[in-house]
Amino acid sequence: MAVIRLLIFALALLLTAGAGLADSIEVREFDDPVKEERYKSLTASLRCPTCQNQAIDDSNAPVSGDMRDRVYEMLQDGRSDMEIRSHLVERFGDYVLYNPRLEGRTYLLWGLPAGLVVLGGVLVAWVVRARRNASARELSDEERARLDSLINRGRES
Structure with a gap:
């Protein structure tokens, strides 16, 4: 009986560890290597609103995952880097840019x-x-x- 409990516990532990790993690995399919590079560049240059000073490509925060999804979708729709940045700034504010734009406020x-x-x-x-x-x-x-x-x-x- 103790052996069965131990096996069930070990199996539950493996399943939860595997689920945690599955959440942290995102697989993105790109038909063009240029789009993939643009995706990497954009996600490395955008700041996570939750993590303070961490790029969204390196953050495990849910909002960063949503931002990565949005960047991917907009790239697939054929949007330019400027349009993607503008959309995210409109939604999250200038804080998401590591290098703020030169405008009256800055x-x-x-x-x-x-x-x-x-x-x-x-x-x-x-x-x-x-x-x-x-x-x-x-x-x-x-x-x-x-x-x-x-x-x-x-x-x-």
Whole structure:
């Protein structure tokens, strides 16, 4: 009786492990190798909305599976990469793109790093120029007289 229970448990364990593997392996049929490459490129360049920073080709989240299915269907329908990306952005937002588009809302995102570099360069140039001017300035008559008195006081001691 114990042997039968052990066999049933082992069989149930194998069936659940096999079902889990079957869910994670997706087989896509492509009639054209170019479409297959486009599919791989698109799924690698789209971000999973659930997984934060993981591409949909590498994610096991259900939403990623749905997105992969949608990309496959749209490729089979003859849609362009731009149309597919636009459709997914429309549905999930700009977040699904690893490289956001350059548009009015993203100018700050794209321009801020360059602006900070330029601002830093201007600030460094201003500080260097101010120090040069400060060190090259001549002493006034009062400053020269005070310096001479300090030097003479040091000699008298």
